[in-house]
Amino acid sequence: MLLTVENAHKSYGALAVTKGMSFSVEEGETLGILGPNGAGKTTLFNLISGDVSLDSGIVHFNGQNITTLAPFQRCQSGIGRSYQVPHPFGNMTVFENLITAACFGGQMSEPEAYDVAEEVMNSMGLTSLANQQAGSMTLLNRKRLELARALATRPKLLLLDEIAGGLTEPEAQELVTELKKIKAKGTTMIWIEHVVHALLSIADRLMVVNFGEKLADGEPMSVMNDPEVKRVYMGIEA
Numbered sequence: 001m002l003l004t005v006e007n008a009h010k011s012y013g014a015l016a017v018t019k020g021m022s023f024s025v026e027e028g029e030t031l032g033i034l035g036p037n038g039a040g041k042t043t044l045f046n047l048i049s050g051d052v053s054l055d056s057g058i059v060h061f062n063g064q065n066i067t068t069l070a071p072f073q074r075c076q077s078g079i080g081r082s083y084q085v086p087h088p089f090g091n092m093t094v095f096e097n098l099i100t101a102a103c104f105g106g107q108m109s110e111p112e113a114y115d116v117a118e119e120v121m122n123s124m125g126l127t128s129l130a131n132q133q134a135g136s137m138t139l140l141n142r143k144r145l146e147l148a149r150a151l152a153t154r155p156k157l158l159l160l161d162e163i164a165g166g167l168t169e170p171e172a173q174e175l176v177t178e179l180k181k182i183k184a185k186g187t188t189m190i191w192i193e194h195v196v197h198a199l200l201s202i203a204d205r206l207m208v209v210n211f212g213e214k215l216a217d218g219e220p221m222s223v224m225n226d227p228e229v230k231r232v233y234m235g236i237e238a
């Protein structure tokens with residue numbers, strides 16, 4: 001297994017957000033995560049990327065116990081992530097954002113980082129915006145840059161938090177095409193997404209989270225047909 005989360009607990013005051021969640025992801029697998037608003041999905045990402053520390057539980061990545069590592073160390077060990085609300089360095093250009101990600105997150109030499117930044121800009125359709133200040137871009141372009149920044153670290157595991165939200169249908173399709181290419185290169189992905197058809201077009205496995213617990217986990221279509229998933233996520237009574 002590339003990633004294993006064991007018995008993860010996280011509370012904010014009296015609110016238990018993650019209630020002993022356990023799951024694994026195999027190398028090369030794409031895991032989709034669905035769940036109602038506030039179910040604790042982003043918190044799971046925060047626990048994997050180290051943005052938030054666990055109250056108890058263990059996270060293993062690539063054969064290493066990373067539970068107490070800082071976020072930058074987890075990034076350097078191969079975990080790249082995008083945030084639901086894009087987090088670029090607003091005063092830097094697109095190119096500078098990508099060079100920074102490749103040099104510091106991906107620990108590349110400068111010449112290597114230049115090559116990777118160029119390649120990622122090309123694949124994400126950002127080349128014409130290379131010298132644009134990130135803070136002054138449209139939301140769609142900031143979303144593109146958010147994914148590009150994560151890719152520029154050359155992650156083994158890519159965590160994608162609702163990157164299709166707010167996109168038009170053709171844009172969402174373009175995104176899925178790009179993600180399929182990333183998957184074909186062997187990158188392992190976990191994608192939290194409410195745009196279900198986009199998620200289903202690429203996920204090998206689907207996990208549904210509700211109130212900080214795993215409600216279902218398995219083959220995507222059988223999970224979607226699970227009566228409990230239909231009731232909780234789609235409001236359809238069996």
Ligand SMILES: Nc1ncnc2c1ncn2[C@@H]1O[C@H](COP(=O)(O)OP(=O)(O)OP(=O)(O)O)[C@@H](O)[C@H]1O
Pocket residue numbers: 012017035036037038039040041042043044084
């Ligand atoms: N830093 C925090 N302090 C207090 N409560 C928090 C904090 N972060 C998250 N929460 C609460 O934890 C719960 C789960 O939040 P989380 O963002 O993980 O949900 P989510 O499933 O990603 O939701 P969404 O689909 O709306 O993004 C929510 O009730 C949220 O308000």
